[in-house]
Amino acid sequence: MIRLPVSGLEARWRPATGHDDIALAESQPGLAGGVAYASNGAQTADGAPLDGAGLPIGDLDLLIVSRRREILGDAFVAEGSCPGCSARVDLHFTLSAFADHHRPRTTRAAVPAPEPGWWRLRACEITFRLPTAADILAVAGRADARLLLEQRCVRGGHDARVRRMTSRAMSILGPPLLAEVAGPCPECSADVLLDVDARELCLAELRFLASSVFDDVHVIAAAYGWPETAILDLPSSRRVRYAGLIGRQTSGPQFRHEEIRVA
Numbered sequence: 001m002i003r004l005p006v007s008g009l010e011a012r013w014r015p016a017t018g019h020d021d022i023a024l025a026e027s028q029p030g031l032a033g034g035v036a037y038a039s040n041g042a043q044t045a046d047g048a049p050l051d052g053a054g055l056p057i058g059d060l061d062l063l064i065v066s067r068r069r070e071i072l073g074d075a076f077v078a079e080g081s082c083p084g085c086s087a088r089v090d091l092h093f094t095l096s097a098f099a100d101h102h103r104p105r106t107t108r109a110a111v112p113a114p115e116p117g118w119w120r121l122r123a124c125e126i127t128f129r130l131p132t133a134a135d136i137l138a139v140a141g142r143a144d145a146r147l148l149l150e151q152r153c154v155r156g157g158h159d160a161r162v163r164r165m166t167s168r169a170m171s172i173l174g175p176p177l178l179a180e181v182a183g184p185c186p187e188c189s190a191d192v193l194l195d196v197d198a199r200e201l202c203l204a205e206l207r208f209l210a211s212s213v214f215d216d217v218h219v220i221a222a223a224y225g226w227p228e229t230a231i232l233d234l235p236s237s238r239r240v241r242y243a244g245l246i247g248r249q250t251s252g253p254q255f256r257h258e259e260i261r262v263a
Contacts, residue, residue, distance in 0.1 A: 001045060002062070002063060002066050004055070004059035004062060004063060005058060005059065005062055005099075005103055005104050006055075006056040006058045006059045006104050006130060006173070006174040007055065007056060007059050007117075009044065009055075009059070010044065010045040011042050011043065011044055011045070011050055011063060012042065012043055012045070013041055013042050013043075013066075013067050013070065014041060014042070014043055015235050015236070015237070016041060016235070016236040017232060017233060017234065017235055017236060018213050018216070018217065018231060018232030018233070018234060018236060018239055019232050019233070020040060020041055020210075020236070021210040021211075021212075021213035021236055022210075022213055022232065023036070023037075023040060024037055024206060024207055024210040025207060025210040025211040025213060025214070027207065029200060029203065029204065029207075030200075031133055031136055031137060031140070032137060033203065034052070034060055034064055034133070034199055034200075034203055035052040035053050035060065035133045035134075035137070036052070037052070037064065037203065037206075038050060038052030038055070038060060038063055038064065039051060039052035039053065041067075042063060042067075050063075052133060053132065053133050053134040053137070054132055054133070054134060055132060055133055056130040056131065056132055056133075056174045057130075057131060057132070057133060057136065057174065057176045058102075058104060058130075058174040058175055058176050058177065059174075060133050060199065061176050061177035061178070061198060061199040062099055062177065064199050064202050064203060064206075065095050065098075065099055065177060065198050065199065065202050067202070067206065068095065068202035068205060068206055069095050069096065071206065071209065072205060072206075072209070074094045074095050074096050075092070075094060075095075076092070076093055076094065076095050076098070076201075077090050077091065077092050078090070078091045078093070078181050078194045078196050078201070079194075080192065080194040082185035082187065082188060082190060082192050083190075083192070084185065084188055084190045085185065085187050085188045085190070087185055087186060087187035087188065089183065089185055089186065089192045089194070091181050091182075091183040091192070091194055093181060095198065095202075098177065098179075098181075098196070098198060099177060099198070101179075102175045102176075102177055102179055103175075104172070104173055104174055104175060105172050105173070106172075106173070107168075107169055107172040107173060108122070109121060109122060109123070109165060109168065109169045109172075110122065110128075110169040110173065113127045115127075117129050117130075119169065119173065121162075121165055121166065121169065123165065124156070124157070124162065124165075125156060126154065126155065126156035126157060126162055126165075126166065127154075127155045127156065128153055128154045128155070128166050128169070128170065129153050130153070130170055130173060130174040131149060131152070131153050131170070135149060135152050135153060136149070138152070139152070150163070150166075154166055176199075177196075177197075177198035177199060178195075178196070178197045178198065178199075179195075179196060180193045180194065180195055180196070181193070181194050181196045182194075212240070212243075213232075213236075213239070215243070216231070216239050216240060216242075216243040217231050217232065217239075219243045219246050219247065220239070220242050220243055220246065223246045224242075
């Protein structure tokens with residue numbers, strides 16, 4: 001079970017099937033793809049589908065990072081190049097440490113408002129809530145996206161001072177897992193800063209991993225004669241195991257198609 005850091009909601013990922021892997025493998029990068037992945041595969045504590053669009057960005061980020069840690073482990077490598085000598089730079093860190101460093105914190109500038117999910121600035125009668133993925137998607141691509149987002153999430157004045165105060169409070173109360181990671185260049189020892197968008201980088205890895213579903217379906221269908229739907233209905237872990245067994249059976253006893261049936 002995962003406790004999401006901004007909302008406090010408890011969530012979990014259900015076991016994936018080939019249908020989930022197909023959807024992920026064919027998804028596009030970006031926030032909309034992350035929302036679809038979370039909504040399709042994550043559940044609330046009571047087993048109900050999770051509304052990925054309704055999550056604050058920090059919660060969506062952490063949810064997807066947790067899935068990557070569950071499947072591929074905690075160790076992570078950010079790749080880039082040195083701006084000085086152009087050498088390749090790999091910065092190694094753990095996703096758990098990265099997420100902990102960017103966890104939500106309280107701030108003296110804001111206090112909870114009576115309405116659930118809303119906050120009030122101490123310095124003025126301004127209330128706000130943290131933007132959700134739905135808020136970001138609703139204004140994406142608009143020239144006045146910043147103003148539209150403020151209108152959705154902030155009640156009260158919108159002058160420059162209020163914008164700064166509100167933005168600062170939001171960044172403390174619900175930070176996204178998007179930040180710079182610093183490390184030395186292995187060639188010239190210069191300090192290198194790499195932009196790390198943890199949600200998108202983890203999604204890219206998970207998307208690449210899920211794309212093996214096409215090879216698995218081909219191998220299993222050719223070996224056992226099962227239809228595509230039956231193979232995709234299998235839990236992903238079982239499908240991968242079947243494909244692996246077939247790959248290793250190059251010299252052992254061969255099964256006839258009619259001897260294997262999907263349970």
